[in-house]
Amino acid sequence: MKYLRRIAVPVFAAGLFLAAYGYYWNRYVVELDVVYTSDGHGHVFPSMMYKDGKKTAIGGMSALGNFLGRLKRDYLLADSGDIFQGTPEGILTEGRIVVELMDLLGYDVMAVGNHDFDMGRETLEELSGLAGFPMLGANIIDAGTGLNPGYIKDAFITELNGVKVGFTGILTQDMKFITMGENIEGLEFADPLETANESAARLRKKGAEIIILLSHQGAEKDMQLAEGLEGVDIVLGGHTHLKFDEPKKVRRVLICEPGCHFQYAGHLKIYYSIIERKIMSYSNRVVPLLASRYPGKKEIDEFISESFGELTARMNEVIGASDVLMLHRTYGEDSKNGELALGNWQTDMMRELTGCDFAFQNSGGIRAAIPDGDIRVRDVWELSPFGNTLVKMVLKGSQVRRLLEQSASAKQSRLQVSGLKMIYNSSLPEGRRVLNIIIKDEEAGLSEIEDEKEYTVVTNSFLAEGGDGYSVFSEGTEIEDTGLILRDEEIKYIKGNSPIHARIEGRMINVSLDEDW
Amino acid sequence: MTDFVLNILLQTVRISVPYILAAVGGVFSESSGVINIGLEGIMLNGAFCSVVGTYYLGNPWLGLIAGVTGGIITSVIHAVSCIRYKVNHIVSGVAINIFAVGITKFFLILVFGSSSNSARIIPLKLITFPVIGGISPVIVITVFIVVLAHVILFKTPFGLRLRACGENPAAADSLGINVWLMRYSGVAISGALAGLAGAWLAMQQSQFTSNMSSGRGFIALAAMIFGKWTPLGATGAALIFGLAESIQIHVQTMGVNIPSQFIQSIPYLLTIIVLSGLIGRSEPPAAVGKPYPEELSL
């Protein structure tokens, strides 16, 4: 009997505690569902993912609709920017199709991304007027007024399950390097950290209990930002197209990244105690919207074919073929060198069209893979969505060397080259990495580039303006915009030279040994 | 063909120089009655001192002198422990060898910041001869030393006294010869020569590398024994060893299919044969290794 008592009392106490806790949890902890996406880049339709030679269809706005339809409870739907630029649908409708679909899907809010400026401020303004949800960009400032431009909001409050949730948005300060100057004329980009903290404070004042920052500045910078964030609970990031299966936690801030092209839906569940007024816990998953699992949603498919049927049919026209799959990212051993078969193909074509000595293209401007077999108009549009033109100029050998030196130190957007071959060592100090630049001449054979000699160079209009930080291009002389649009030329070229054939051929060799230090 | 032979001969000489110098040094030490298996260590210290000397004084000739001085100092330590304190000569010699490895590495790190090798030093200017071309002045010096050693040891009163101390120190003492002084001189001369041998090694490489004597002191000892404790004999033996090594190098280079291990072992084999008395007996000085005066050795 004594034993019984000795055991029974603690068990009873524990049971009571658990019951109380369970009651408390049920009664006073609300679950808030937030679905988030980013960097859709106009991918209304599923995109192809290539892995180990296998092709998988994934994502698209219709698949996202299917996913959302399966959620049984209310949710908030947010996007972190770069919504339309990237597919013919997105570009030819000037983003209209994406915004209309976002409305249809029930988006609550989005942040403005760098590519959302690609068709000019006016286009963005129109889209903002069209959208049934606010576009955020707290640090986007009109230089004239010192305020956010009218079509961009700094923050937004909504309510879900009785909890007030505040959103604010920021855009990367790199804008002047990564966007055409004319598109952001008269705009300034304030310090993200200060702006975010100020907005968060304002949102708190207005009664927001949970504050979510939609950040379009890349995962790495988000993590740095979080070190100094005050009042922000969650960062939903974008820009670098990364996917965090498990959110990163920096101090008390949760950082989520949902991948790109509407391929994944981030689904964050927040457990919020309405007594203690704080986030108790969370769970997160990033769901791959595989076409096999999430086929399109009927209403959305119908809407697309009704409103944009003619356009999509035109985009699906086959114009030629490639004898090999050409990826737009490097893999395995090739990542070290940075050379892309697609880059070789593009730059060779650029050089052939203009008769220049060298051609350069930024890897970041190569946006999609070209499949083996049939090539459709759509594929080329996705490969070169920007509508850049070809620009000729004259550069000295020493300037070319500086360009390549910069490329050898670039993490993101190395240059693809034609007309020369370079050997570099990325483990050497920056600025001293390029070891050889060799020019192949049919008659003279191989020779090293000469610093004082002048060479004709062709590149795209984005780089010619010093895009991706390649400021050397703006030092060029005899600059001439040919007016040839890269994308159109590509379509013409494929039609005339099918099947196209390009390979990685050792134009860029990195002899470094410690990429992984 | 002549080119080939000349090449082998020059190489033989280059290889033999440290053997010759150290072996002749050994002859002096042992003639006076002190076993000197510390030649290896003395050579190493000499090499190091010559490099440091050249490095700081900026002149390889001064470096050469520094090497010789370093050798003398090291050998005097050996001499003091063997003669003054009557430590077993073998034990003292082994200690010198271990000490040299340690101290050179210690100073190597201290002075040059590396446990592997020193900075490069200015090499000695070569002397050009007709036919054979440029050779190091140390080779010429070595030739003089060998002749001089023979003369000193066998044609001068000093040589006679030295040898007397090695054969019968008591008798020498009774004739008024200062045995201790003689023995100190013998060991010091061996130190000077072994130090020069080390300096040669270092000058050939224009740098000091850790442990660079790599057993040459012991080969020199073998040459000394093979040469029956005479300068000329030791020189001859050293040249035979050098020739064997040169042949071994050429055999390897030409890809002749003789195991290199076999050729490499020839010098040692010869020494064992000599020691075992198969090719004429080789007798050490009678009192070598024995302290004097003996009664104090307890």
Add this chain to the structure above:
Amino acid sequence: MSSTVKFLFISVFLLGGCTAGKNDGSAGKLKVGLVFDIGGRGDKSFNDSAYRGLEKAKADFDIYTEYVEPGSGADRESALRMFASRGFDLVFGIGILFTDDITRIANDFPDVDFVCIDYNISEGLNVPDNLAAINYSEQEGSFLVGSIAGLMTKTGTVGFIGGMDIPLIHKFETGFVQGVKEVNPGCRVLVAYAGVTGEAFKNPAKGKELALSQYHSGADIIYHASGSTGLGVFEAAREKDMLAIGVDSDQYHEAPGNILTSMIKRVDVSVYHIIRNKMTGQFEGGIKQLGLKDNGVGYIYDENNRFLISPDIISRVEELKRKIIDGEIEIQLEEK
């Protein structure tokens, strides 16, 4: 050593560890101990490379490190034991000589993880789970420098000089010879070893004579795998104004202008990676064979020697490297 003495040793170390442990700033940090090979820091090779890896790990991660530079053979074992018994989490032994000691000690301290760089893999020797036995595919790196030599020789003759005549060094030789023959089947390769004892790795005078006679026999490029004996090879290269190829680490500065390239073993990277893996709980025991694929070995091409090797040759060599990684070229290791 009698067991009593061993016991005393260990107790002394333990006591020392206890007193020192209080205030050494190691609390809560990963503790990494490293025992150097003979030569210790400043050897411009192996040990320095390991030290670089350790220092970089220390700079990048929040770890506590200590190292020991043993003098003679006996210290190795006691140094390893000292670290293990003082509660270090990860203990490195740098060099082939650690093989037996570290295997035994890893069995004695199953809770501590050990790493042996240049582990001597032999049949019948069981590698415990808490020991990462790192072995480098030197033949692969040697193959590449061999192909450089084969492409660059003007006389059609190149040379190889090994230190001690043992299987470890034969790996360098066979790789080199096959690399030469791959690109230049008619090329002659002269091969010589400095000796049959450990002294063969520290005999620069012998190295110089071997190299002089190889140069004299027509070789214009010599690859050495012979420790500081190779410094003599470089001296010969300098004297004759010929080319030589370094080994283990970048040896360009030993004879600037005469060192074509170096076949390097990335001991620094290995040390760093293992510490990083340990930090993230991904330490793996067992034999690790590191080759070109893992950047465990490689050759140097940088601002110093880019004037010596033409870029065409580098392209060709990179192709070969790719083929080795993809398994298209297999390097035969001779059975000796």
